[in-house]
Amino acid sequence: MARTQYRGARRRLAAAALASTAALVLSACGGGGAQTQAAGSPTESGSSVAGETATLVSIQPVNDKGVMQDFVAGFEAATKEVNMESNVVVLTDPSTYESTLESVSGRSDLVFTTFPPMIQAVEKVAPKHEDTRYVLLDARLSEPIDNVQELFFRENESSYLAGIVAGEMTEANKVGFLGAIKQDVIDRYLVGFHAGVKSVDPDIKVCFAYVGALNDPALGKQFANTMYNQGVDIIHAATAGTQVGVYQAAEEQEKFLISADVDVRPLAPNFGLTATGPDFSGAAKLAVEQYAAGDFESGLQVYGLADGAVRILPFNDDLVSAEVQQKVEEAKQQIIDGSIKVPDDKSVGDIKNCA
Structure with missing residues (x-):
């Protein structure tokens, strides 16, 4: 169904619901699984989406000095x-993922949600809300859904560049590489980093671990300290909010760190070398702009270095x-x-630890 066919009705429903958004979301989730905040209110404008509602459902804190803060x-x-x-809406309890998404979908025109743990909830909820558009960040559905955009990045390409930095400077x-949890997104960072290091010198050892x-x-911090103490002198970390502890370890151990997704310089000013990863802020803006222009595209949307959507930071x-x-x-x-083809997460099984 074209978005123009339901936009007016949606706007009226959104306006009626916003007055009690926080109470409704918490009620729908049983009270304990979500924290809700109003992110912004519209101003008078000729925009065709003025008064419509966008909701971002995050499964990790949004003040993490990392991915979600940027997004x-x-x-x-x-x-x-x-x-x-x-x-x-910030979710802390996996048992509330589906119920919260169901709740916000009924009164949102555009819903953003994040990362592979939300896949199951999106697959169950989105088909029931054909008039709502969804953006699933950095995750793949098992099968396409007509009203869901899978916003996917080639983190392996930017992490290849991190590998060159590490290979040249070790x-x-x-x-070493530290990942937050074992999933395809994090695997892409590892695979790209490993390939970049080995392009400099195949004899450099690359150790890796997942913090969990x-x-x-x-x-x-514990994992980073262990890795540094085992002789690693540069770590590339893709650990979301956990990364704050990795910054601390690098500064205290006086060993180098390559971060992920956000500018490392103010966070590890003495030993942070650079950072790589998607431009999450830009990606969010792109999806909203597409929706507002009536150009929302469902299905897999893949972005890499060539699009400027993943990058190496200053x-x-x-x-x-x-x-x-x-x-x-x-x-x-x-x-x-x-001329350089960077392997992706499908080849992660070929990588031997500390080899």
């Missing part, structure tokens, strides 16, 4: 720009030489023009 910033800025009502010939948590800084120029930065730029262009 929420883009979501809030974009919805404000097109004058949509916007809300952010003095121990032993580098998206938001446990103490555990992240270097700490005091730590990363101009020569290394130039090698990274050359590799980036070779990935974009296709």
Whole structure:
């Protein structure tokens, strides 16, 4: 069904529901699984989506100094720009994923949700709400759904560049990778990083581990300290909110860190080299803009270095030489023009730990 056929009705339902959004969401989730905040309100405008409602459902804290903080910033800025009502719901209990998504779907025109743990909820809820559009961040459905966009990134391409930095700068010939949890998104970071390191020197050892948590800084610090103590002198971490502890370990151990997704320099100013990953803020803006323009596309939307949607973030120029930065730029262009083919998460099983 074309969005223009239901936009007016949706706007009226959204306006009626927003006055009690927080109470309704918490009630639908049994009271204990969600935290709701109004992210923005529309201003008078000629926008065709003014007064419609966008809701972001996150399964990890949105003030994580990482992925979600960046994504929420883009979501809030974009919805404000097109004058949509916007809300952010943070889930802490997996048993509430489906019920919360069901609740917000009934009064939202556009729903964002995040990462593979939400796949099952989206697959159950979205087909029942044909007039709602969904954006699933960094995850793949088992089968396409007509009103769901799967916003997917080639993190392996940007992490390949992280591997070049680590390969060029390691003095121990032993580098490490820390992932938050074992899933295809994190595997892409690992596979790309491993390939980039080995492109510099096949004899450099790449050790890896999964912390098992998206938001446990103490555990992240523990894992990073263990890895540094085992002789690794550079870690590439893709650990979401857990990454705060990895920053602390790098600074205290005085060993290098390559972060993921957000600028590492203010977070690990003395030993943070750079960061790689998707432009989550830009991705959120792109999806909102597509919806507002009537150009929402369901199905798999894949973005990589060539699209500017994944990238290597600014270097700490005091730590990363101009020569290394130039090698990274050359590799980036070779990935974009296709002369370097970066393996993806399907090859993760081929990687041997600390080899």
